[in-house]
Amino acid sequence: MLNRPAHEQRAASPAMTDERYLDVVAVRKSFKGVTVMDGMNFRVARGELVSLLGPSGCGKTTLLRIVAGLMQADDGSVILAGRNISSLPPHKRNISVVFQNYALFPHLSVAENVAFGLRARGMSKADAVQPVREALALVRMQDFADRSIGGLSGGQQQRIAVARALVVRPDLLLLDEPFSALDRKLRETMQVELKSLLRDRGITGIFVTHDQEEAMGVSDRIAVMNAGRIEQFADPSTLYASPATPFVMDFVGLSTRLSGRVTGQEGARVVVETALGTLRAPGGLATGTPVLIGVRPELIRLEGGAGMNRVDLVLEDVAILGSKTMLQGRPDGGDRLLCELAGIRNGKARGDAISFHWAVEDTLIYDASAEVTT
Amino acid sequence: MTATRADRIGLLVLPGLAYLGLIYALPLFLLLLKSFRDATGAFSVAEFVQIFGDPLQRSIMARTLRVAFLVTLLALVIAWPTAIVMRRAKGGWLSLFLVAMILPMSLGVVVKAFAWSILFRTNGFINQAMMALGLTDAPVRLLFTETALVIGAANVFLPFMVLPIYAVLQQQDPNLPDAAATLGAGPYQRFFKVILPLALPGVVAGCAFVFSMAVSMYVIPSLIIGERQQTVAMQIARSFLFLRNEQLGSSLSTILLLIAVSVVLGSSWLAARLGARQ
Ligand SMILES: Nc1ncnc2c1ncn2[C@@H]1O[C@H](COP(=O)(O)OP(=O)(O)OP(=O)(O)O)[C@@H](O)[C@H]1O
Numbered sequence: 001m002l003n004r005p006a007h008e009q010r011a012a013s014p015a016m017t018d019e020r021y022l023d024v025v026a027v028r029k030s031f032k033g034v035t036v037m038d039g040m041n042f043r044v045a046r047g048e049l050v051s052l053l054g055p056s057g058c059g060k061t062t063l064l065r066i067v068a069g070l071m072q073a074d075d076g077s078v079i080l081a082g083r084n085i086s087s088l089p090p091h092k093r094n095i096s097v098v099f100q101n102y103a104l105f106p107h108l109s110v111a112e113n114v115a116f117g118l119r120a121r122g123m124s125k126a127d128a129v130q131p132v133r134e135a136l137a138l139v140r141m142q143d144f145a146d147r148s149i150g151g152l153s154g155g156q157q158q159r160i161a162v163a164r165a166l167v168v169r170p171d172l173l174l175l176d177e178p179f180s181a182l183d184r185k186l187r188e189t190m191q192v193e194l195k196s197l198l199r200d201r202g203i204t205g206i207f208v209t210h211d212q213e214e215a216m217g218v219s220d221r222i223a224v225m226n227a228g229r230i231e232q233f234a235d236p237s238t239l240y241a242s243p244a245t246p247f248v249m250d251f252v253g254l255s256t257r258l259s260g261r262v263t264g265q266e267g268a269r270v271v272v273e274t275a276l277g278t279l280r281a282p283g284g285l286a287t288g289t290p291v292l293i294g295v296r297p298e299l300i301r302l303e304g305g306a307g308m309n310r311v312d313l314v315l316e317d318v319a320i321l322g323s324k325t326m327l328q329g330r331p332d333g334g335d336r337l338l339c340e341l342a343g344i345r346n347g348k349a350r351g352d353a354i355s356f357h358w359a360v361e362d363t364l365i366y367d368a369s370a371e372v373t374t
Numbered sequence: 375m376t377a378t379r380a381d382r383i384g385l386l387v388l389p390g391l392a393y394l395g396l397i398y399a400l401p402l403f404l405l406l407l408k409s410f411r412d413a414t415g416a417f418s419v420a421e422f423v424q425i426f427g428d429p430l431q432r433s434i435m436a437r438t439l440r441v442a443f444l445v446t447l448l449a450l451v452i453a454w455p456t457a458i459v460m461r462r463a464k465g466g467w468l469s470l471f472l473v474a475m476i477l478p479m480s481l482g483v484v485v486k487a488f489a490w491s492i493l494f495r496t497n498g499f500i501n502q503a504m505m506a507l508g509l510t511d512a513p514v515r516l517l518f519t520e521t522a523l524v525i526g527a528a529n530v531f532l533p534f535m536v537l538p539i540y541a542v543l544q545q546q547d548p549n550l551p552d553a554a555a556t557l558g559a560g561p562y563q564r565f566f567k568v569i570l571p572l573a574l575p576g577v578v579a580g581c582a583f584v585f586s587m588a589v590s591m592y593v594i595p596s597l598i599i600g601e602r603q604q605t606v607a608m609q610i611a612r613s614f615l616f617l618r619n620e621q622l623g624s625s626l627s628t629i630l631l632l633i634a635v636s637v638v639l640g641s642s643w644l645a646a647r648l649g650a651r652q
């Protein structure tokens with residue numbers, strides 16, 4: 001954390017609290033001596049829907065639980081709308097959570113589940129009827145009010161969980177892999193519904209997922225987490241087009257990667273020697289630096305002009321997926337190279353000699369000497 | 375196809391039913407029959423009228439019910455936190471708890487009763503501890519009292535309360551109290567609106583076990599309070615073994631049986647009702 005001047009730390013102006021609606025500052029957490037989170041900083045603006053994306057065990061749930069107050073951080077603070085809520089118990093934070101397994105109360109009916117938060121806040125049964133009905137209508141479950149939870153399908157339970165979380169008008173909504181138990185079709189419908197639901201009501205939300213497509217589809221910004229750190233926090237297109245680290249490049253979308261070594265500089269381009277020949281990438285790095293070169297499969301073409309990067313190889317696999325065709329090549333002892341072509345492309349077969357071409361500007365390059373883990 | 379298969383699987387209960395019927399139901403039925411007959415063998419409820427008219431019998435029945443109720447209550451009060459801790463325990467600790475619950479069951483009641491008498495004696499551990507803490511000046515008489523009986527019996531029946539409660543708590547989704555908390559429920563609301571209602575079937579089952587065992591216990595009261603303060607079960611034994619009054623014995627047995635059956639039926643009805651929504 002940078003040491004900000006005292007006057008700035010007070011965060012008085014409304015614009016500022018909007019920018020830093022949720023401010024997680026230098027949060028540390030370890031379990032029995034194993035550090036899971038070592039100084040996490042994370043900031044969400046008011047009304048934003050942000051995804052936490054990362055592999056299993058990277059600390060997404062831990063971060064959510066700390067924000068919700070269900071878990072105590074060892075150090076650091078959580079600030080919501082300019083108020084330090086670090087020491088508030090969960091029931092005083094007004095932060096709703098949609099749990100991965102929905103966590104609906106099995107002894108209560110659908111309507112009673114949705115009414116739970118209102119009743120817990122002291123609202124009378126009669127007063128709760130109207131908001132509960134509205135919340136159920138919002139998720140199109142109004143006909144299920146008197147049903148018991150046991151008989152509902154996964155998608156229906158999911159909707160009830162969302163209605164239950166929203167009916168209390170939370171200051172922040174946390175969703176921990178809310179769609180992971182649903183099938184693909186239903187998942188996509190729910191993603192669209194959730195997105196518009198939150199946007200319409202201006203609710204700030206954090207959405208945990210380990211599915212990069214889901215993250216890109218749902219959120220305004222994505223925080224890519226790895227081993228208790230945020231590797232990059234950006235909007236989906238930035239994340240995809242210019243991933244900050246090889247980890248982000250790998251995790252967000254498919255990519256091809258090649259290792260090499262810098263052999264020279266040509267203006268604003270570095271020249272890299274790889275096992276598959278000389279390649280060029282934008283940027284400037286010292287000669288001799290070990291680097292990692294990446295390229296997105298859909299930016300690769302089968303024919304190219306002068307000044308483009310080019311790699312010759314033998315096709316290992318052709319997969320026709322309908323809307324696209326994936327060509328895969330593995331040069332002798334090298335990494336896998338992927339090329340994605342739009343539509344169905346016949347006429348290419350395993351064993352064909354082929355060349356991949358892509359523009360120098362589309363080449364991603366990372367300093368591999370700084371990289372400890374890949 | 376599946377129906378016939380299910381039918382044939384149903385046949386597997388026959389040996390169990392036959393065993394229960396022969397060893398359990400038949401003699402019980404004969405006993406019941408006897409309680410509704412007078413000395414000549416004619417139908418009569420005279421024995422019951424006499425029992426309920428006798429102040430001594432009434433006080434014995436009242437004591438039996440009171441002791442059973444207190445035993446159930448004490449067992450519940452001790453069992454609840456135990457079950458909660460067991461729910462959170464993992465691995466070795468959990469095994470330790472389970473062994474601690476189950477092992478004493480294999481130890482005869484007689485051994486345990488003598489062990490308590492060491493604790494309860496006038497110069498026993500409890501009295502010495504109470505005097506050391508300044509709770510009492512002179513030793514309190516504990517052995518041969520109802521208090522000692524309640525404490526001792528609750529100890530014996532504790533596993534039958536802990537295990538069903540542990541079983542329901544163990545099935546509870548640990549996220550439910552957290553979900554309640556994020557919805558604004560404080561610790562009390564979480565307990566009374568979520569944790570307890572979900573655990574209630576186990577609590578009811580545990581109470582039914584303990585109550586029906588406590589209301590009919592014979593060995594424990596005989597060892598702890600002896601003949602001084604009788605319970606219904608002791609009365610039954612006395613009427614059969616010493617008084618040779620089979621009429622009285624069988625009628626008392628019928629009363630005890632009715633109490634036990636109504637507790638079991640009532641509690642299973644309650645548990646079914648509570649469980650219906652889940
Ligand atoms: N209560 C706990 N006790 C011990 N270790 C824990 C506990 N909770 C989490 N951890 C550890 O902390 C790390 C982060 O866990 P967390 O549940 O936050 O991961 P996650 O990103 O949510 O993973 P997933 O995608 O699998 O849900 C893991 O290594 C996990 O083993």
Ligand SMILES: [Mg+2]
Binds near residue numbers: 060061176
């Ligand atoms: Mg998780």
